[in-house]
Amino acid sequence: MTVKQVSVFIENRQGRLGEVLQVLKDNNVNILSISLADTTEYGLLRLIVNSPEKARDVLLASGFSSMLTEVLIIKVPHVSGALQNILDLLAKANISIEYMYGLSVETKDASIVVKTNELKRACEILDKGHIETMSPQEIAIL
Amino acid sequence: MIWAKEETLPREEIEKIQLDRFLETVNRVYEKVEPYRRKMDEMGIKPEDIKSLKDLSKLPFVTKQDLRDNYPFGLFAVPKEKLLRIHASSGTTGKPTVVGYTEGDMDVWTECVSRIACAGGATEKDVAQICFGYGMFTGALGLHYGLENIGATIVPSSTGNSEKQIMYMKDFGTSLLVATPSYALRLAEVAREMGLDPKKDLNVKIGLVGSELLTDAMRDEMHKYWGQDMLVTSNYGMSELMGPGVSGECEYLDGMHINEDFFIPEIINPETGEVLPEGEWGELVITCIKKEALPLIRYRTKDITKLTYEKCKCGRTTCRMANLSGRSDDMLKIRGVNVFPSQIEEVVLSVEGLGPHYEIIVEREGYSDKLTVKVELARATDSFTELTRIEKSVKSKLKIMLGLDAKILLESPNTLARFEGKAKRVRDLRKEK
Numbered sequence: 001m002t003v004k005q006v007s008v009f010i011e012n013r014q015g016r017l018g019e020v021l022q023v024l025k026d027n028n029v030n031i032l033s034i035s036l037a038d039t040t041e042y043g044l045l046r047l048i049v050n051s052p053e054k055a056r057d058v059l060l061a062s063g064f065s066s067m068l069t070e071v072l073i074i075k076v077p078h079v080s081g082a083l084q085n086i087l088d089l090l091a092k093a094n095i096s097i098e099y100m101y102g103l104s105v106e107t108k109d110a111s112i113v114v115k116t117n118e119l120k121r122a123c124e125i126l127d128k129g130h131i132e133t134m135s136p137q138e139i140a141i142l
Numbered sequence: 143m144i145w146a147k148e149e150t151l152p153r154e155e156i157e158k159i160q161l162d163r164f165l166e167t168v169n170r171v172y173e174k175v176e177p178y179r180r181k182m183d184e185m186g187i188k189p190e191d192i193k194s195l196k197d198l199s200k201l202p203f204v205t206k207q208d209l210r211d212n213y214p215f216g217l218f219a220v221p222k223e224k225l226l227r228i229h230a231s232s233g234t235t236g237k238p239t240v241v242g243y244t245e246g247d248m249d250v251w252t253e254c255v256s257r258i259a260c261a262g263g264a265t266e267k268d269v270a271q272i273c274f275g276y277g278m279f280t281g282a283l284g285l286h287y288g289l290e291n292i293g294a295t296i297v298p299s300s301t302g303n304s305e306k307q308i309m310y311m312k313d314f315g316t317s318l319l320v321a322t323p324s325y326a327l328r329l330a331e332v333a334r335e336m337g338l339d340p341k342k343d344l345n346v347k348i349g350l351v352g353s354e355l356l357t358d359a360m361r362d363e364m365h366k367y368w369g370q371d372m373l374v375t376s377n378y379g380m381s382e383l384m385g386p387g388v389s390g391e392c393e394y395l396d397g398m399h400i401n402e403d404f405f406i407p408e409i410i411n412p413e414t415g416e417v418l419p420e421g422e423w424g425e426l427v428i429t430c431i432k433k434e435a436l437p438l439i440r441y442r443t444k445d446i447t448k449l450t451y452e453k454c455k456c457g458r459t460t461c462r463m464a465n466l467s468g469r470s471d472d473m474l475k476i477r478g479v480n481v482f483p484s485q486i487e488e489v490v491l492s493v494e495g496l497g498p499h500y501e502i503i504v505e506r507e508g509y510s511d512k513l514t515v516k517v518e519l520a521r522a523t524d525s526f527t528e529l530t531r532i533e534k535s536v537k538s539k540l541k542i543m544l545g546l547d548a549k550i551l552l553e554s555p556n557t558l559a560r561f562e563g564k565a566k567r568v569r570d571l572r573k574e575k
């Protein structure tokens with residue numbers, strides 16, 4: 001199952017990241033995970049939040065360039081080699097990973113956010129391998 | 143369609159009209175305009191020395207500074223009572239330049255604009271919305287009278303209140319838009335923000351754009367938002383010469399036809415003043431040969447273009463000037479390289495994923511100039527690869543075009559300044575220090 005991630009373009013200016021977080025806070029959006037890929041001039045902020053549509057809308061309304069992207073949140077059991085197995089499974093199916101970052105929630109498993117090509121097929125492969133992904137409903141109540 | 147028979151005359155006949163009017167103008171100016179007489183006297187030239195069109199190059203130039211020095215009416219050749227209209231350009235520094243029109247001048251102006259509007263596709267069936275600022279600026283009223291003369295329905299909506307502009311367009315069925323290219327693009331953007339697709343929901347089929355450079359890339363951008371079938375022509379003029387109506391493109395978009403029975407064009411080297419041959423780029427100099435109130439001789443326009451006298455596919459035989467490639471004033475010298483903002487604009491518009499807005503910043507860093515170009519993303523993205531591609535693409539295209547390394551700053555959509563009149567996109571911080 002896929003969930004929606006919020007992607008925000010930010011210029012690397014003093015306080016720009018803070019402005020994004022302030023907008024989300026003012027609108028009671030809860031951030032579950034955050035990743036920033038950047039150069040010296042600009043960055044892409046990626047967020048997993050409890051209400052992605054709302055987050056995108058309030059950011060757009062505040063003048064930020066934001067959009068929703070479908071990603072997978074894969075549960076990774078606390079067993080050594082678990083992540084390696086998952087990545088292996090995807091690699092063997094010729095699915096490439098564009099980026100990934102961690103998501104920490106208070107559950108027994110760790111989770112990672114993964115953006116791949118061919119998301120639908122990636123889901124099927126994970127299902128077949130009995131690897132759990134999180135649903136939008138699960139995210140919404142966090 | 144061609145408006146006037148003077149647009150298709152053989153060369154000899156055009157030149158005959160030009161010579162008659164030119165000699166008459168020189169004599170009249172020498173007699174009536176004291177500051178120009180002084181200039182001629184200083185160079186030791188008398189009206190009798192001027193016998194052919196070739197002798198034009200013996201005459202002194204007139205510059206904007208001359209207009210300022212003789213503010214307000216010092217270069218006029220008629221008494222004030224003869225004036226029907228006064229316009230002025232808002233000088234950002236110092237006094238404005240003042241221009242005046244007699245009844246005869248108004249008729250010539252209307253005729254000239256009718257010709258260029260007709261060349262740009264206007265007919266009596268058009269609903270023409272004029273989104274130039276009305277007032278002291280000549281653009282709006284010039285187009286207004288010319289289009290009215292053709293029989294078009296005029297919507298004098300001026301600039302500003304863009305949502306209302308779109309509402310008029312939709313409700314009145316506007317088919318012809320008069321605006322600066324940047325405002326025309328801005329209006330398309332506003333229409334989209336209002337949930338309209340200008341291509342489908344509006345009926346604008348003709349764009350007469352002027353008072354700002356129209357690059358090919360900008361024209362493509364106009365087509366992209368207003369529709370591929372829109373005929374977008376640029377036209378040229380300036381208040382000192384008359385206003386719009388000096389020249390304009392026809393449907394072949396291969397240079398702007400100059401109304402040669404009213405204006406004689408020359409191209410000069412802006413540094414030496416030497417007249418350059420046909421086809422060479424340089425500063426446009428215009429002599430008005432049928433103006434009563436303000437008959438400027440060899441007026442330096444500061445605009446960079448080139449001329450061709452080849453007959454056009456449209457049937458017109460008049461001289462054509464290429465779309466401007468910049469202002470000799472706007473030219474930036476960056477690390478010794480001549481840079482026109484229009485060149486940078488062309489690059490910005492050619493890169494997929496960028497909007498048409500940009501800002502150029504030139505600074506001094508140590509002993510070297512630093513060029514920064516701020517560009518605006520056209521849409522949100524989640525792809526870092528895409529951002530890198532855009533940045534690198536602008537950088538490498540600028541390097542190829544100018545031979546300069548520039549720093550590229552990507553900005554969020556809708557963050558750079560929008561302009562409703564002439565766009566101010568250059569910040570030269572070297573001058574401010």
Ligand SMILES: [Zn+2]
Binds near residue numbers: 393
């Ligand atoms: Zn033509």
